[in-house]
Amino acid sequence: MEWSLSDFTRLARARTSHAIWDLFEGGAAGRRTLAADLGAFDGVRLRSSAGRGPDRPDTTTKILSRVRDAPIGVAPPARLALGHESAELGVIRGTAAAADVPVVISVSATRPVEELAAASDVPLWLQTCRPRDRPASAHLIERAEAAGFEALVLTIGGAGPAGSDPDLDWAELARLRSRTALPILAKGVLSADQARCAIDAGADGIVVSNYGTGANDGAVVGTLHVLPEVVAVAGGRLPILLDGGVRRGRDVLAALALGAEAVLIGRPVLHGLTVGAAEGVQQVLGVLLGELRAAMASAGLETIAQIGPGLIETDDGARTVALAPPEPGSVMLRAADLHSSVSDPVMDTMNFLNEVTLRNPGAVSFAPGRPYDGFFDTEQIFTYLRRYLEHLEAQGRSPAQVREAVFQYGPSAGLIRDLVAGAVRQDEGIDVPPESIVVTVGCQEAMFLALRALVTGPDDVVLVSSPSYMGIVGAARVLEAEVAAVAEGPDGLSCAGVEAAVMAERARGRRPRAVYVIPDHSNPSGVTMPLETRRELLDLAVRLDVLLLEDSPYRLVSPGARPPTLKSLDRHRRVVHLGSFAKTVFPGARVGYVIADQPVLRKDGTAGLLADELAKIKSMVTVNTSALSQAAVAGALLTGGGGVSGLTTETAAHYGDIMRYMLEGLRREFPAGRRERLGVSWNEPAGGFFLTVQVPFVADNAALARSVQEFGVIWTPMSYFHPEGGGTRTIRLSTSYLSRADVDEGLARLAAFIEAEAAGSQPTERKA
Numbered sequence: 213m214e215w216s217l218s219d220f221t222r223l224a225r226a227r228t229s230h231a232i233w234d235l236f237e238g239g240a241a242g243r244r245t246l247a248a249d250l251g252a253f254d255g256v257r258l259r260s261s262a263g264r265g266p267d268r269p270d271t272t273t274k275i276l277s278r279v280r281d282a283p284i285g286v287a288p289p290a291r292l293a294l295g296h297e298s299a300e301l302g303v304i305r306g307t308a309a310a311a312d313v314p315v316v317i318s319v320s321a322t323r324p325v326e327e328l329a330a331a332s333d334v335p336l337w338l339q340t341c342r343p344r345d346r347p348a349s350a351h352l353i354e355r356a357e358a359a360g361f362e363a364l365v366l367t368i369g370g371a372g373p374a375g376s377d378p379d380l381d382w383a384e385l386a387r388l389r390s391r392t393a394l395p396i397l398a399k400g401v402l403s404a405d406q407a408r409c410a411i412d413a414g415a416d417g418i419v420v421s422n423y424g425t426g427a428n429d430g431a432v433v434g435t436l437h438v439l440p441e442v443v444a445v446a447g448g449r450l451p452i453l454l455d456g457g458v459r460r461g462r463d464v465l466a467a468l469a470l471g472a473e474a475v476l477i478g479r480p481v482l483h484g485l486t487v488g489a490a491e492g493v494q495q496v497l498g499v500l501l502g503e504l505r506a507a508m509a510s511a512g513l514e515t516i517a518q519i520g521p522g523l524i525e526t527d528d529g530a531r532t533v534a535l536a537p538p539e540p541g542s543v544m545l546r547a548a549d550l551h552s553s554v555s556d557p558v559m560d561t562m563n564f565l566n567e568v569t570l571r572n573p574g575a576v577s578f579a580p581g582r583p584y585d586g587f588f589d590t591e592q593i594f595t596y597l598r599r600y601l602e603h604l605e606a607q608g609r610s611p612a613q614v615r616e617a618v619f620q621y622g623p624s625a626g627l628i629r630d631l632v633a634g635a636v637r638q639d640e641g642i643d644v645p646p647e648s649i650v651v652t653v654g655c656q657e658a659m660f661l662a663l664r665a666l667v668t669g670p671d672d673v674v675l676v677s678s679p680s681y682m683g684i685v686g687a688a689r690v691l692e693a694e695v696a697a698v699a700e701g702p703d704g705l706s707c708a709g710v711e712a713a714v715m716a717e718r719a720r721g722r723r724p725r726a727v728y729v730i731p732d733h734s735n736p737s738g739v740t741m742p743l744e745t746r747r748e749l750l751d752l753a754v755r756l757d758v759l760l761l762e763d764s765p766y767r768l769v770s771p772g773a774r775p776p777t778l779k780s781l782d783r784h785r786r787v788v789h790l791g792s793f794a795k796t797v798f799p800g801a802r803v804g805y806v807i808a809d810q811p812v813l814r815k816d817g818t819a820g821l822l823a824d825e826l827a828k829i830k831s832m833v834t835v836n837t838s839a840l841s842q843a844a845v846a847g848a849l850l851t852g853g854g855g856v857s858g859l860t861t862e863t864a865a866h867y868g869d870i871m872r873y874m875l876e877g878l879r880r881e882f883p884a885g886r887r888e889r890l891g892v893s894w895n896e897p898a899g900g901f902f903l904t905v906q907v908p909f910v911a912d913n914a915a916l917a918r919s920v921q922e923f924g925v926i927w928t929p930m931s932y933f934h935p936e937g938g939g940t941r942t943i944r945l946s947t948s949y950l951s952r953a954d955v956d957e958g959l960a961r962l963a964a965f966i967e968a969e970a971a972g973s974q975p976t977e978r979k980a
């Protein structure tokens with residue numbers, strides 16, 4: 213098996229204490245930023261060559277006008293000594309053994325610049341920053357210059373969101389420019405504006421960098437995304453380098469295709485140093501160079517000079533089109549100037565789950581929670597529509613009224629509220645008048661409306677069970693609604709946990725408005741809340757004076773007896789019930805509903821129901837749910853005898869069967885001995901679409917990439933569902949849309965992958 217940089221990451225992690233690893237990663241901000249950097253690279257598709265590529269492409273290129281072995285340099289992480297005592301010396305020696313490429317030495321290096329220069333066969337650049345002690349800094353720069361350092365790298369804005377004054381940084385750059393003959397690169401540029409300032413202040417080059425910990429205003433921005441706008445401003449007048457998330461040979465190609473002269477590598481070098489001192493650094497750079505050559509060969513490139521924007525696939529949707537370098541004068545918006553939610557990794561989760569499956573058609577995917585489509589039949593749509601139109605006629609509507617119902621704008625609260633009210637009464641024993649219902653565009657809109665109405669400002673907070681369904685967290689991000697996590701136990705949410713979280717939020721001066729919960733076969737954990745807890749939770753909601761947002765999309769497609777919904781047990785109108793027909797009828801209709809029978813006293817003294825207020829909001833969001841979709845769902849309900857239970861007997865049996873089959877398969881692949889040896893365990897949901905497996909390694913994106921590429925099996929890291937951290941050694945497996953043959957094949961691949969990861973995470977086992 214070929215080595216990749218992620219292998220070094222894994223090995224380094226295994227050898228490092230949690231506290232030091234957190235420093236290496238840059239904490240939570242570092243993890244978020246890295247995800248944005250990696251995501252930007254993942255979003256780029258490179259053209260491959262039709263013919264056979266050159267055998268050994270030539271990676272030599274000029275960096276700052278001097279010929280080097282590759283368009284790669286080593287970024288300046290401070291704290292190298294925490295990885296290995298050889299620190300900068302180890303990095304310099306390892307780099308020199310791999311290639312003639314520059315190494316940036318941190319201003320806080322552990323050894324004098326003279327000693328480093330004397331030991332170095334590679335060009336050294338000195339990272340510096342706006343100094344507290346100017347004479348000392350000026351002296352250090354003079355010494356570095358005298359020792360043969362080739363360039364200065366001035367850190368703009370400080371690493372991470374530390375307080376900073378950009379104007380002072382530009383003044384510092386101008387001052388330095390007038391004092392030294394060395395070329396000066398401005399590092400930390402993340403926008404066209406900053407690039408202009410750097411050029412105006414006399415920079416000789418720019419390093420697009422977020423320091424691995426985010427922009428200095430705390431925003432998370434993937435460096436590759438801002439590269440084109442910086443390149444456009446530079447217009448070829450000065451070289452642009454980039455760092456952040458470069459982990460594969462193809463990433464180097466992508467950055468160069470978008471206009472970078474070279475890339476810098478940060479954490480992977482630190483990981484190599486941690487794993488094997490200078491030799492580890494040499495291996496990391498060697499692996500990357502090998503990958504770069506392989507990527508060039510598969511793109512049919514013989515030289516670095518041949519790399520250009522044409523290498524980027526632009527026929528693959530907006531993302532890659534947007535990444536092509538812009539013509540001067542054409543618009544280039546910055547995600548940092550758009551609402552913060554668009555840059556929040558939470559928002560990419562759902563797309564990622566769908567895309568990773570589509571991008572890897574040969575893999576077995578346990579990722580998306582899609583309904584099984586073996587039960588869908590195109591004719592059903594017409595049958596359902598006709599059924600509903602006949603129903604309207606049977607109710608005495610004239611042909612003109614029937615036409616109006618389906619052709620015209622409709623009431624925001626919905627066309628089919630009476631039928632939905634009948635269905636929830638019949639299926640769930642929820643007895644509410646149609647006026648308390650709003651028919652929504654999927655359950656997602658129901659969540660959005662409820663959050664919008666309930667959360668009035670930064671002091672209001674919604675408690676969300678954790679692991680959390682991404683839809684609610686994402687909606688909260690869009691609405692800037694504060695969310696606090698309440699950890700689920702083996703039986704789902706506990707009342708003690710909810711009460712403690714409510715009290716903690718109140719102690720912080722915040723007002724908990726509601727608790728979001730999926731009581732049945734929760735997504736993603738698969739757990740079901742026992743009846744007793746449901747009753748206690750309702751009592752608690754009264755006692756604490758909060759609402760419960762109940763979301764329960766899997767109940768009616770799960771086999772066997774089920775405890776009653778919170779809403780059907782609700783005697784105090786504490787529950788806002790969020791409903792969905794996606795799993796019970798079909799998701800393409802995008803029809804959901806919210807039951808909001810809470811009385812609302814208006815400012816003018818009149819009273820109404822919360823549903824009325826939600827309908828007002830909806831009228832400004834989607835106006836009304838598509839009448840055609842509502843008609844199709846209504847027709848389905850009528851076909852099912854007024855509810856969905858009549859429609860879902862077969863599907864519930866199917867989902868139950870495939871879940872049982874999956875659990876049997878897990879037991880077969882992981883018999884007791886193997887389970888214990890590997891430290892693998894799983895929960896056993898009786899229904900729903902998901903189960904979770906504890907695994908003996910960190911199940912992050914890098915592990916997922918290995919799983920897809922090397923074993924052809926896709927799963928979901930549970931850490932995605934823990935926006936506040938956690939779930940790192942757990943994966944979610946979705947069963948819903950797979951056949952038995954898929955399950956067999958997928959589990960065999962998964963077992964092989966878990967074995968390989970477990971072996972690889974032993975720090976003593978080194979591959980050559």
Ligand SMILES: Cc1cc2nc3c(=O)[nH]c(=O)nc-3n(C[C@H](O)[C@H](O)[C@H](O)COP(=O)(O)O)c2cc1C
Nearest residue numbers: 236287288289290367423424455456457477478479
């Ligand atoms: C532990 C650590 C310390 C760092 N310290 C500095 C520093 O002192 N000055 C600086 O300019 N960048 C610093 N960086 C940022 C790196 O130079 C570089 O920009 C970043 O690590 C590149 O991203 P990558 O690690 O994804 O390759 C540090 C990074 C890490 C991980």
